[in-house]
Amino acid sequence: MSDSPLTFTRRTALRAGLAAGAALAVAAPTSAATPGPRSPLLRTTGKTVAIFGGGMAGLSAAHELIERGYDVTVYEPAHLGGKARSLGVPGTAGPGRQDLPGEHGFRFFPGCYRNVPDTMSRIPFPGNPNGVLDNLVRVEGTVAGFENTAPIFLPVELGGVTQLTPQVIQNSIIGALRFIPDLPAHELAFFAKQMTMWFTSSTERRFGQWEYVTWEQIMRAEGKSPAYRKYLVNALTRITVAAKPQTSSARTIGTIGEALVLAGTGLVPEFSGGVDRILNRPTNAAWIDPWVAYLRSLGVRFVIGQGASALRLAGGRIESATVSGTGGTTTVTADHYICAMPVDRVVDLLSPAILDADPRLAGMRDLVTDWMVGIQYFLRRPTHMPEGHIAALGSPWALTALRQAPMWVGDFAATYGDGSVVECLSVDISDWDTPGLRYGRTAKECGAEEIATEVWAQLKTWLNTGTDWLRDEDIHSWHLDPGITWSADGIHNATPLLVNTVGSYDNRPEAHCAIPNLYFGGDHIRSHIDLATMEGANESGRAAANAVLDSADDPGSRATRFPLVDLPVFAGAKAVDADRFRAGLPHLLDL
Incomplete structure (x- = not known):
């Protein structure tokens, strides 16, 4: 008889011990x-x-x-920069202007990032004391959209958190997610309890148990309300990491979820800069081009x-x-x-x-690889949405977006395109395998024009209730990541x-x-x-x-690999859980 995914015996613990032991080398800074x-x-x-x-x-x-x-x-x-690069849309520049800014998809820099900011601080940029790092700007809020429901503007940081304890974390998660419609209170409390279980799980359990169950399983989605399954389990996972909760490792989703929550509290010194930051201009201009120029100045050769x-x-x-x-x-x-x-x-x-x-x-x-690819809509009129990220929660294609023009330096219309474009709405498509609203087909079954039409239709359904933020007549043009191509045997993605x-x-x-x-x-x-x-x-x-x-037996210093934060306040609970895991017992909160 095989072990149930969520039932761990002594035999299971011994079998998983090798994975946990191997993982400890990575967990140590x-x-x-x-x-x-x-x-x-x-x-x-x-x-x-x-x-x-x-x-x-x-x-x-x-x-x-x-x-x-x-x-x-x-x-x-x-292309240097890989999936992080930006690129101009060829042939769109007017006299004295640059091409409209296209990209693989918008990107953000959570406060839990430590390696990337360290690198950015070591790349010179004119006028910036801290190099490229000073091109990051803090995002204060996000727009949460729901199907045929008025969107909500929310702060991205957890307010009122003055200390970090398991109970405070649990209460903060409940408070931060109360806005979700039709979600039973007891199910929200259960979700927060499961997250607290993750915070207090030992390294041994994370690598020995949670690695081998899905996020959907650890969140006990079966039998819960449609809102719980649609928003808490599916939407929050897909818009954050473009991962399917039905197949993704619970350990991986829990790791990034924990880091984002801790960054959102503002109480972890290592996670500075706010939970959400973006660049103040296109990625190549703000980061990749200065980086390549700096490396060339030091002697790196590039063969393109x-x-x-x-x-x-x-x-x-x-x-x-x-x-x-x-x-x-x-x-x-x-x-x-x-x-x-x-x-x-x-x-x-x-x-x-x-x-x-x-x-x-x-x-x-x-x-396994999957698709998360961007499309940009260039608009003749500002959308008037609040500045910050936009999450179309529960949308078929798991859409997230960002208004870029308001947070970039300079006058957008005077800098890019033909002078008539004042807004760039950059959208990430995180689900390419679910049928859409307009055509009833998955993104992989659509052509480029159909993808652009379907994404716009979903955004309007999720954001235009009680607003006129998105109007068809405002679209000047759009740009889909050129890594998406079509041939006689179907659609292809060069950047999974x-x-x-x-x-x-x-x-x-x-x-x-x-x-x-x-x-x-x-x-x-x-x-x-x-x-x-x-x-x-x-x-x-x-x-x-x-x-x-x-x-090379080099005696010099090594590059720092910055770890995520392991807070002492959880150490006691993790020690207890480590003993329970080694004894083949479940976590105390896994009831």
Whole structure:
């Protein structure tokens, strides 16, 4: 008889112990001053590094290594910045103006991010004492929209929290979510209790139990009201991390949920800057271009239009790499090789010889990716919505949005387009597999025009009750992420992101592997935030750089990997839970 997903016996605890023990290495912070442990494997003492991938992970690794005197070349097949980049919409600029600003999707920088802000503070920007970091602006509120119901403007931070205890956390969650319509009070209280259970769960239980159940299971969605299932379990999960609560690891969702709640209290010094921040101009102008320019000034070389297509293993180490793209195919040799590519491209490099050298890498083939892609609407009239993020809670395509023009420096109409566009409403589509309202089809079953029409229709249904915020006649044009393409065999997405399905932590690699001069970076690498985010990718680049330093026997300092906060106030409850978990007993609140 198999174990129920939420019933843990002594046998289950023993089986899960390996996962919990392996996870503790990631949970512990890495010192910036002390080199990591030496590997008994072959050493690689040279200092030339080839980085394949110029997204967040690749740029972060390049940053840490060039500052420590390494010879770094980054190979990027498409665009530096990866999914974090912005891009102009070609052909839309009028005289003296820039192209309208398009992007993969709007991004925000929660106060729980620590690695990304540290990197930003080390990138010079004219007039900014703290470099690119000073281009972040604080968001004070968000618009919550419901189907055919008047939208609500809410503060993003938890008000009135003066101390952090399990009871205060529980009460604060209840107070913050009272606005949800048709939600029974006892179910809201139950949700808050389950979140408190997460806050007081031990590391052993998080990695040994919660990793192996879904968020829907830990929140006991079965039998609850439609509002509980639609908003608390599904909508809050999808708009935050583009993850399906029916398949996502409860540990991953709980980790980011805890961090956001703590950031929202304003009481955690490490989570400074507010729960929600955005850039004050397009991402490339505010961050990526200054970053690339700074790295170039330090000596990093960028080869654009070329990506790794094969790795050659000889004598127990990587001897060379084949790169292909514009300009044909060439061979690259270096002392160290970092694969900072999306996981769906990394697996193509895992030859039988590489998997024989480190069989653990085969787990990457079982990781799952999903879609979260953006569309921008350029408007001739301001929407007059409050400044901040917009969440269409319960919308079929899990839409979130951001009014960008009011929070950007300068006059939008005078800077971009033909002068008639005054507003950019940037929208993220987080669910591509649920039928929409207008056509009754999923986003993956629609063409570009249909996607634009369907998204606009859902936004109007969720935001226009009692308002005239969104008017058809105000649309000047729209721009869908060019990574979405169509061919004879259907729709394609060039930029999927990892989703943390149940048990997927076991299949995710560390930055280093058994091959002493091969390393990995990207949102699929194990990290503290443990989610497909800029923060996780940035930390993975730091981890890859540290692995290079370890392999080279470098005596210098290591890049700091900033952990999430583990508050002492919960230590006693976690210690009790650790004992219960080892004894095969459930959490005290898991009733």
